[in-house]
Amino acid sequence: MTTIRQHDTSPKVGPRHVAVIMDGNGRWAKSRGKPRLFGHHAGVKRVKEIVRACPDLEVKYLTVFAFSTENWKRTQAEVTGLMKLFRRYIASEARDLLAEGVRVRFIGDRVQLDAKLRRVMDEIELLTSGNDRVHLTVALNYGGRDELGRATKRLAREVAAGRLDAETVDETTLARFLDTCFLPDPDLVIRTSGEARISNFLLWQSAYSEYEFVNTLWPDFTAAEFARVLAQYGTRERRFGAVPA
Ligand code: IPE
Ligand code: IPE
Numbered sequence: 001m002t003t004i005r006q007h008d009t010s011p012k013v014g015p016r017h018v019a020v021i022m023d024g025n026g027r028w029a030k031s032r033g034k035p036r037l038f039g040h041h042a043g044v045k046r047v048k049e050i051v052r053a054c055p056d057l058e059v060k061y062l063t064v065f066a067f068s069t070e071n072w073k074r075t076q077a078e079v080t081g082l083m084k085l086f087r088r089y090i091a092s093e094a095r096d097l098l099a100e101g102v103r104v105r106f107i108g109d110r111v112q113l114d115a116k117l118r119r120v121m122d123e124i125e126l127l128t129s130g131n132d133r134v135h136l137t138v139a140l141n142y143g144g145r146d147e148l149g150r151a152t153k154r155l156a157r158e159v160a161a162g163r164l165d166a167e168t169v170d171e172t173t174l175a176r177f178l179d180t181c182f183l184p185d186p187d188l189v190i191r192t193s194g195e196a197r198i199s200n201f202l203l204w205q206s207a208y209s210e211y212e213f214v215n216t217l218w219p220d221f222t223a224a225e226f227a228r229v230l231a232q233y234g235t236r237e238r239r240f241g242a243v244p245a
């Protein structure tokens, strides 16, 4: 089991868990006169660069938003293209990620995903399960409200089965039923592409996260810019509701 440390109130040490809303692939492609999928291909390549930058920046947990429960509203061609891209990418990167000490896990509802994609997801999770250098969590068919709905259902089942006393249920109980039960809360959430919204990402977990909204489109987001955003985080004071000393 991973031991989960409490929130860090002195950001000088840098964020331990960074979550990223990788947005702007479509606009990046459009500005080049290319189809949206061209942007998604470019975006996926960036993930590797950011993962590789994590150890030096002392980021232990990186969580990336790859596909939301709302992204099914896009054209069938885009959705199918994305699913194929995820499957190919996971399969082709598995060996490198294993060698680099990256532990890969997924959050989100897998039930609706294609069987072939689910298989590569299961395989890479198992393959990298012994790694501990960087914990990469990919949010795929993930939505914060959907996650809370599924967690509540599982929790209700436990109560109905008599395995859990409803009177003892509190926020720590609910957190145990979330997809993110193995993760500490994100210290920093970064969103690229200039949009300043959360789009259903880690609603519960980001209660006290710091946010950075950057204008760069995701396919242009380099490791150098990632490092700059983390340095900016280091200048903030996290209070968690208390009065600073
Ligand atoms: C983010 O880029 C990737 C996914 C949501 C899958 P977008 O596809 O949302 O790109 P924009 O926002 O249209 O530019
Ligand atoms: C959020 O981006 C989802 C991912 C980055 C995977 P969207 O592009 O889907 O969000 P909205 O629709 O602009 O809020």
Ligand code: MG
Residues within 6 Å of the ligand: 023, 024, 025
């Ligand atoms: Mg978008």
